Amino acid sequence: MAKPDVVLLTAIASHIITWKQTTIGTIADVFNLSAEDAIEAVKILFLTEVDDRAARYFVDFELDAATTEDDTDLVYSLEDTISYVPMLDDDPRVYLTYGEAAVSIEIIDQLLKLVDPASEAGLSLRSVREKIRRGTGDIVGAAPPEPRGSQDVLDAVWEAMRESRRLTFTYHRADGVTEAISTRTVIPCAVVSEQEGYLAALQNDRDLRWFRLDRMSRASTGAPVSQTEANRARRTLRRHPHLHPTTGTDVTFTVKPGAAWFAEAIPGAVTVNGGDTLSITVRAVSATWVRECAIKIGTDLVDIAPVEMKRDVIAQATAIAQVQR
CATH class of the missing domain: 3.30.1370 (Ribosomal Protein S8; Chain: A, domain 1)
Incomplete structure (x- = not known):
């Protein structure tokens, strides 16, 4: 040695x-x-x-x-x-010696990058990490790492769906105690929930796959997807009704027809055509998630219901605007 x-x-x-x-x-x-x-x-x-x-x-x-x-x-x-x-x-x-504790925490931190922080495995790893940190008198181990799913990844995902483009990204998955890294190019179909972190997409233009957002990095939009390919992606997604569940509150977005893509990007969305506008009802996980959806819809957004949710979203947006002045 x-x-x-x-x-x-x-x-x-x-x-x-x-x-x-x-x-x-x-x-x-x-x-x-x-x-x-x-x-x-x-x-x-x-x-x-x-x-x-x-x-x-x-x-x-x-x-x-x-x-x-x-x-x-x-x-x-x-x-x-x-x-x-x-x-x-x-x-x-x-x-453990302090050196051994540092190495053990580093291994746990690498694993935490590959698992859902809210999962049983993620919670168990964080518990062990905290016990090691306390055992050294807080000398070793700062805050655990944040998930890899960044805002840049989310922005690229939503841009690809909004503009009907392919999405290319680097995917990190667990491989023993290390990680396997590969590059994927897919046709994105839907984001079930940014909080739960799943992207549904067609791989090889035919196979529906679920990708963890916190395992994605370096995402970018690519070539346009034809109408035929986009329709095939939507049909494939509809044939899989047992999607990852999302808990929360039903929220209705009233939008202009140009935002119809938003309904197609949210599994379980119910759309009512009102002529000049569309009413899109989805299950929302929080006011923050609703605010981010409103930003994605942009100027095509007309209204948000219920009024309590709309009030919370306006309060968040106002607070952010005041901070940025």
């Missing part, structure tokens, strides 16, 4: 504590190490003193390695047995 790998050494220590007895050869097999690296890891684990742990550390291992003829050194082999016998004063939780 060129330098100690704190995550690997902690994992090896946990392995020994769990199984109570193992061998250097078994460690090599379990952690996919060469014989030399396994022996080096055990040497470091046994011979390195650590004095920056966040709490006291009472765990003693026994190693049956042979000694040299003059008893001045040890001779390691893959058959050497490593044992752990719990004592009354032992604390087998294997506290």
